[in-house]
Amino acid sequence: MKWFLIVFCVAGIVQSSPIVSQNRSILLSVDPTQPSGELGYYHEGDMMLTYSQQIEFKNINKNWTGTLESKYQWPNKTIAFDFEGTWYTEETQRFYYAIMDIAAKTCIKFVRRTNQTNYIMVTTAESNCFSDFGFVPGIRIINLGHECFNSIGTIQHQILHSLGLFHTHTAYNRDEYITIKNIDDYYYKSYLEINYENSRFGLPYDYNSVMHFKETAFAYYGSPSIEPKEKGVKIGQRKLLSDIDSQLINRMYSCPYGQ
Numbered sequence: 001m002k003w004f005l006i007v008f009c010v011a012g013i014v015q016s017s018p019i020v021s022q023n024r025s026i027l028l029s030v031d032p033t034q035p036s037g038e039l040g041y042y043h044e045g046d047m048m049l050t051y052s053q054q055i056e057f058k059n060i061n062k063n064w065t066g067t068l069e070s071k072y073q074w075p076n077k078t079i080a081f082d083f084e085g086t087w088y089t090e091e092t093q094r095f096y097y098a099i100m101d102i103a104a105k106t107c108i109k110f111v112r113r114t115n116q117t118n119y120i121m122v123t124t125a126e127s128n129c130f131s132d133f134g135f136v137p138g139i140r141i142i143n144l145g146h147e148c149f150n151s152i153g154t155i156q157h158q159i160l161h162s163l164g165l166f167h168t169h170t171a172y173n174r175d176e177y178i179t180i181k182n183i184d185d186y187y188y189k190s191y192l193e194i195n196y197e198n199s200r201f202g203l204p205y206d207y208n209s210v211m212h213f214k215e216t217a218f219a220y221y222g223s224p225s226i227e228p229k230e231k232g233v234k235i236g237q238r239k240l241l242s243d244i245d246s247q248l249i250n251r252m253y254s255c256p257y258g259q
Contacts, residue, residue, distance in 0.1 A: 032151030072134030105246035107255035153238030
């Protein structure tokens with residue numbers, strides 16, 4: 001019943017959205033994994049950092065276990081957003097489905113921008129999938145190339161970066177759960193080294209997270225670069241955010257049901 005109401009609400013919002021849209025058939029992957037569009041040239045592949053964030057995350061005290069400072073959390077747990085670029089009808093529907101799923105599982109609210117000065121501009125301007133990290137006053141960007149809409153989890157991945165979440169595989173305790181190998185030193189330094197500011201908020205390591213990279217991310221010639229130490233598990237899924245993903249958001253934003 002809950003999901004019926006969500007889908008119903010999405011349909012209503014889409015119809016009222018003043019977005020330039022066209023018809024296009026986009027295949028929704030049955031078993032989606034991380035797209036190559038996330039493996040770009042930004043921080044860890046798909047996170048755009050301000051200059052101050054680059055300095056802060058580089059020089060951070062490695063004993064600090066908070067995922068991020070509260071200044072990077074969205075005030076009132078609310079994100080205003082607007083659209084830019086050409087959007088196909090199915091892309092619009094999938095974006096709304098992605099945010100409604102997050103809203104249903106957390107205390108985060110999403111509202112269409114009216115006159116807010118602090119908001120996220122969601123654009124399709126470039127082909128890759130990337131986003132600004134966390135809240136910073138002003139306009140923040142989420143870019144979703146058209147191929148980023150093949151799975152709901154890929155859209156949610158970028159939204160979670162905007163909420164202030166890092167990649168799971170860079171967590172401070174990741175070496176207990178995965179092995180990094182078959183990767184150039186440049187890519188290891190730039191994309192796969194441990195972020196000591198990436199806390200799990202007391203939650204277990206999550207192989208099933210939408211924030212986890214796939215086995216072959218930045219690997220030599222497609223060889224595995226991230227090997228789970230637990231046999232038989234899959235990583236890099238982009239179907240929907242996991243239960244632990246939603247718990248992490250709830251704890252990070254001090255939601256009433258975040259325990």
